[in-house]
Amino acid sequence: MFEQSIVKFINRNSQALNFSFSENDREKAWLQVNNSHQYSNDAACWNAFLNLLSQNIVSTWLKNELDLSQPIILSSPDIWEFVNGTSFSIGDKRIVIIPSEAIDNQEFSVPQEWVDIPKFVADYYLAVQIIPDELSLSIWGFTTHIELKNQGEYDAIERTYSLLSDDLISDINTFIVSLELCPQQREVIQTLPIISTNEAEYFIRQLSKPSAYLPHLDINFFKWGALLENDAWRQKLYKNRLITLIPLSSWQKNIENIFDAGWQTLEELFAASKVNLAFRMRNKSSNKQPDANTLKQIKELIEKIKNTADEGEKQIAAERLGKIGYQDQEIIDTLIYLIQTTKKEETRWTAAESLWIIDPKNSTVGVKRGIDLGMQLAGYPLALIVGVLEKSDGKAAILVQVNAIEKEKYLPSGCRMTVLDETGKTFSEVISREADRVIQKKFSGQQGERFSVKITLGDSCIGKDFII
Template sequence: MSTILEAFTTINPEQTWLEVSPEQLEETMPSQQEYSYDVARSTAFTNRLILNAFVDWFNAESGIDEQLKVWPSLDALPSIWEIVNGTAIQLGETRVVLIPSQEIDINEFCVPAEWVDIPSWAADYYLAVQVSPEDCWLRICGYTTHKKLKQAGRYDTINRTYSLEQEELIEDLNVMWVARSFGCDRKAAIKPLPSLSQAQAENLLAQLSQRSCYSPRLKVDFEQWGAFMENENWRQHLYERRIAQAVPPQPVLVNLSQWFSNVFEECWQTVEDIFAPTELIPVLSSRNPEPDRESKLKAIASIIPLLNPHHEELLRCQAAGVLGKIGVGSHDVSIALTELLHTARDEKTRWQAAISLGKVNPNHPEAGRQRAKLIDLGIQLGGYPVALIVTVMPRTDGKVNVFLQVQPTKVETLLPPGMKLGLLSESDEMIREVEARKNALGQGKDESIQLVFSCSSATHFRVKVTWNNVSFTESFVI
């Protein structure tokens, strides 16, 4: 055992720490052809790694004579890992699901709903496993039961996961083995899933097998999805179709010049559609989210003076953000935001003025445009997604200012350390790159990472977001 792992074991003796060798890491890495997208390859890698390590540890250290079996079978695992995170193992009548995460700071244990709400998939126990391939170790943080997940877990309707705080897990696995021997009731009631006809299954198969860079698990309602996934033949057909269509598509150019004409690509949404709305300053009552015209005019009249240069820059920036929401179509707001563009002392204020002006008066020659796109780097396996935000602002010399930003979509969440945002040339040469930092405890400390640059018309560039050897790349042209 390495010195670092010995230290970890001393600090957390109740938890189970497992060491893996570089050779094991290399042998576990799936081939490009086994899965249809990068996140699935990362999912397969971490799940295969923890499965092998857990089985070896169980056989050598648990003192239990029974034999572990993979559920439903070793051959069926790729069809699961293509779609969802987690690995089930069977020990007699007891089922245990291993849920890996590469998060550095695990505060929350998230279990995909498939492992909880599909009757034939549901387990007795769920183990949270932290994976650190770079440091060659795994940590079993603790376990919980199906009953506790259903009764005390927080259900995320967007990502379809059940979650518990790490403090709610039981760290000592010996407690699990003892409870198992007593045959305690560990499962809650599960609502039966509807039956699917062959025609329904074929329609779902056609819809879900379309080539994509993310899992299709959220494309249809859970009842249909769960019934489909529960059928091993349909699940296998879905896997085979997806990898058959996994030929890398030609990169699609995002034309930023068209954004100034309010023409946006389908996957690019408004920031308000992706992020939970936040009240910048308490101008409007939360009990009246849709004020009438008179109330809006009064609010606008009270906020515009906050843009004056004698106010603090933060207040001016916040006021500009609010005006972008309530001042659509207002001539006075358009004039005030244009003035702010020219008098702002801070670059952040100038960007906010341009963005709000784009909402208030889209045809204004100085108006900016902003859109965001959800990206999946395997982070959703850890419980939260991130978004790439692109903002463009015209300049008087014909060039365009571009502001790139990556941030989590959940409030009060930090980026994981090591996440990178890179600007590349058309020939894939790295021009600039920023990386999310960590604090003294190795935890994330950045709410976002960003790059700002200017370029001329017809310039091509690429943006790359990377984390844990999984990357997302988008191509742009001005």
């Protein structure tokens, strides 16, 4: 069905220029955008992947077709955080490609940014169909800026200019001839309004907040265009959207135990502070050989975890192993086995807590780290602790906690921990009472999902944003 649709489309446009690429080309492009955390959400990451893969293919084709005396200058990849499309500048001419995975290409839609931002305007716009799973790319038509502005239908909601496929020039050879022989094909457009530095900074703050989508529809277009057109402002917005995200998946894969700035193992976090003695004692492992009775107890607890079907007994056994705190490989392997096989969430977390007491830097099945928030919250020294565990269903189990550190034995009453989903909607809120040592929330999420944690006390608030 999928292949037939592609064939049907290509047959309808016999003049489409068709390319095939290798699985290695596809995987290389995907790894380049996915593994380097260059984009803040799944939508931007996929947009970047399609554009990078298309850019690689089209730039190679242009170099082969044209007798270039000047280099091809590509648009900055930071643009893919905000909009679909890639520009190629060759001398005084500019080309924009708009990749799409659509099978039934009844029309060609171009984001307004490429049409109405003077610095982004091109002479020619190429309609590109790319199907990564089929290793295929087609250039199926093109138009000019003059045509888009005068004949294109403007959609004020989606902010696009569109032409029906019948209104495009389908002979791609004509594009090469026009590019070499014709003058610039740009309509005169109005300049964008000037916005002040203060206004730009305000928009940058607003648009730096976590979102699961491209943020181009969140403000007035002309303000948005002025922001994108300024390289320094666009780069600042791009970087701000990235630095707010803490990638938990990289914590789990971190063999060398190097983490985002400020995040430490609990052992390191609380050793550096004057945390109450009880907390440190219950989170301390020992290499000292236990006596015979304790060794017998350890053996019985291990056997119970491996052989009993009662989840409650397994949880109690895992907790006791943590209290014993003896650092032994068989105990570590048993706790890892329990984390990987249990279907009960509380048992999983109990086993993980015991594992991290015995082997604080163990990240085989998960990791737990904390950050000292210092005196930032109404003068109280607090720590935010985040744990993540792999689950057998491919999801991740997440734990977020707020702890008092240094001389404070309890959390200040009224300390509020809010967990928000990737749209900014609150899905959990916990408020400390008198004599609370910790407040926490456990939940599950899919890889690539985002969440935020806000800690509030009085008029003070600190937030951290994460991606699973």
